[in-house]
Amino acid sequence: MGAIGTLTLSGSVSTDAVVEALAGYVEGNARVAVVEAEADADLGAWPGERVRWLWRDYPLPVVFAFEGRLEGAAAAFALGCDIRVCGEGAALELDGATMDSLTAERARTLLGLAAEDAIPARLSAGEALEAGLVSRVGPAGSAGEVARGAAEAVAARGPIATRLAKEAVWRGLDQPLEQALRFETDLTLLLQATKDRAEGVRAFLEKRPPDFTGE
Amino acid sequence: MAEPVLFDIDDRGVATITLNRPERLNAINMAMRDLLWEYLQACRDHPDVRAVCFRGEGRSFSAGADISEFGTAPSLWESRRARHERDVWGLLLSLPVPLVARLHGYCFGAGLELPLCCDVRVASEDGRFALPEVTLGYIPSAGGTQTLPRTIPPGAAADLILTGEPVGTEEALRWGLITRAVPEAELDAAVEEEVGRLLAGPFEPGRPRI
Numbered sequence: 001m002g003a004i005g006t007l008t009l010s011g012s013v014s015t016d017a018v019v020e021a022l023a024g025y026v027e028g029n030a031r032v033a034v035v036e037a038e039a040d041a042d043l044g045a046w047p048g049e050r051v052r053w054l055w056r057d058y059p060l061p062v063v064f065a066f067e068g069r070l071e072g073a074a075a076a077f078a079l080g081c082d083i084r085v086c087g088e089g090a091a092l093e094l095d096g097a098t099m100d101s102l103t104a105e106r107a108r109t110l111l112g113l114a115a116e117d118a119i120p121a122r123l124s125a126g127e128a129l130e131a132g133l134v135s136r137v138g139p140a141g142s143a144g145e146v147a148r149g150a151a152e153a154v155a156a157r158g159p160i161a162t163r164l165a166k167e168a169v170w171r172g173l174d175q176p177l178e179q180a181l182r183f184e185t186d187l188t189l190l191l192q193a194t195k196d197r198a199e200g201v202r203a204f205l206e207k208r209p210p211d212f213t214g215e
Numbered sequence: 216m217a218e219p220v221l222f223d224i225d226d227r228g229v230a231t232i233t234l235n236r237p238e239r240l241n242a243i244n245m246a247m248r249d250l251l252w253e254y255l256q257a258c259r260d261h262p263d264v265r266a267v268c269f270r271g272e273g274r275s276f277s278a279g280a281d282i283s284e285f286g287t288a289p290s291l292w293e294s295r296r297a298r299h300e301r302d303v304w305g306l307l308l309s310l311p312v313p314l315v316a317r318l319h320g321y322c323f324g325a326g327l328e329l330p331l332c333c334d335v336r337v338a339s340e341d342g343r344f345a346l347p348e349v350t351l352g353y354i355p356s357a358g359g360t361q362t363l364p365r366t367i368p369p370g371a372a373a374d375l376i377l378t379g380e381p382v383g384t385e386e387a388l389r390w391g392l393i394t395r396a397v398p399e400a401e402l403d404a405a406v407e408e409e410v411g412r413l414l415a416g417p418f419e420p421g422r423p424r425i
Contacts, residue, residue, distance in 0.1 A: 061377045082373045110370045132368020132390050135375075153378035158352030165349055165376050168360035173369060178425050180361040181305060185298050188356035189291045200352030201285045212352055 003155035004148070005030035005060075009041035009074065015050060018043070018077075026059055029214070031162065032154040035081065036065045036144050043073035046080075048102025054080030055106070055170045059163050061154050065147035066090055067140065079106045082166055083150055085136040087143040090125045092133065109173065158196040159214040220250035221272075222257070228265035229410055230258050237273025243325045244281035252301050259310055266413055267310065268406065269329060270317040276342075279324025282351065304358040307332035309425045313413040317406045318342050319399065323381070328357035331366055334421035335409050336392070338384055339399040344392055345381035365423040367392050394421065 005025030007018065018035075025033050054062060054077070064081035066074070071093035078084055078092070086092075094107055096119035107119050110133050120127075128134040138146040154162055164187045172180040191197050195215040203210035221233040232254055234241035243251075258264045271277050288294040307314065307329070316330035318338035323345045330336045338344075346355045346363065354360055355376065364372035367390035375382065384396040397405040 061373075082370075082377060084370060110368065112368055130389060132371035135371045135373075150374065150378055150380075153380055154349075157349035157377075157379055161349045161352050161354050162377055165354045165360060166373070168354055169364050169369065169373050169376055172361050173364050177308070177361060177365070177423050178305070181302075181358055181425075182299075184354070184356060184358065184360045185295065187360075188354060189295055191353045192286075192288075192291055192294065194352065196352035198286065198352075200350070201282055204282050204351055210350075210352065 003031045005033045010038040031159045033062045039068045046073040046076040048100040051080035063147045065143040084134040085146045087140040089140045092123045222254040228263045230267045234271040240278035241271045242281040268315045275320030277326025278321045325357045328359040331362040338393040339402045347379040350379045
């Protein structure tokens with residue numbers, strides 16, 4: 001397996017199969033996962049606990065790519081991912097009325113909404129980019145390629161650093177700022193003890209690409 | 216040799232802190248951190264200071280921390296203690312007066328984290344913004360992992376922090392990473408306008424506060 005674990009959601013896919021595939025990337029020492037949703041992808045259900053599992057407990061950064069209309073369980077899955085990208089013409093449909101509380105909470109976090117604010121029912125690609133719910137939009141049909149571009153960048157970085165960065169961002173956001181800053185400091189100090197950080201600094205000073213081993 | 220950080224207070228009470236190591240793109244080293252700490256304490260304690268403006272001498276605001284000094288700390292424990300005792304970024308976030316960053320060229324790493332502790336970030340159109348720490352096998356450590364997702368949409372923040380890739384002024388403006396972009400020739404006037412507005416009116420903090 002390479003540094004990028006790629007999962008395509010196509011047709012009917014069970015929650016367990018997705019969880020198993022993602023766990024396989026961790027075991028296979030992948031550094032990042034890319035999940036591409038095809039137009040006919042039907043996840044059945046992706047409950048709030050699983051949404052939270054994606055951002056809070058799954059160790060690898062996950063990049064999610066979609067085209068066309070994304071809704072229901074696949075949209076909930078997307079909310080749990082770290083980075084979302086799409087093609088022009090894509091749209092994200094979020095049904096606040098049927099959303100469970102953990103999924104709604106995640107949507108509000110990503111959209112910067114207060115608990116009493118309504119979750120927008122539909123966001124075009126442009127609106128989702130504006131809101132920062134997706135961070136990259138490519139020409140229609142290019143979402144997979146855009147996602148791979150982002151994933152290749154993540155995969156080239158220090159793998160302990162990207163895991164801790166994911167943890168710092170999402171777990172830090174739940175903490176009061178003062179405590180969150182101490183959390184960041186402690187993760188930083190943990191990284192100072194890694195070979196990867198020493199290699200990163202050495203490579204920079206020697207003006208060559210780093211060779212990260214995840215140690 | 217000139218001081219690597221300059222400090223000045225004008226007769227309106229506007230303190231200007233200038234990163235002054237242009238030959239190294241204002242890479243922030245320990246000596247500069249010490250000066251920042253000293254000057255920010257002065258800003259906190261000096262009753263006349265009504266606003267603080269940060270700027271960088273030369274081609275860029277700041278390309279980040281000085282990597283040549285990395286790994287020179289005596290021990291992890293000492294590093295932790297030093298950070299907590301001289302918490303430059305925490306002090307910035309807790310200052311009661313408005314903070315304005317004048318940005319141009321590279322604003323990378325600590326050179327973006329410092330502006331993220333400010334209320335207003337005015338940039339020239341050549342601005343490039345990134346938290347590239349993961350490219351070196353570490354993470355932003357001047358508050359960036361916490362201030363960025365509290366300043367711009369957290370999904371966009373995750374993209375920047377996890378990929379380490381830079382964005383230009385268009386994306387930066389879209390997400391509020393900068394509050395205003397102007398042509399380079401108009402940067403000083405735009406900063407002056409923002410400072411004047413902050414001095415004249417009530418101050419709504421634009422930074423996450425401690």
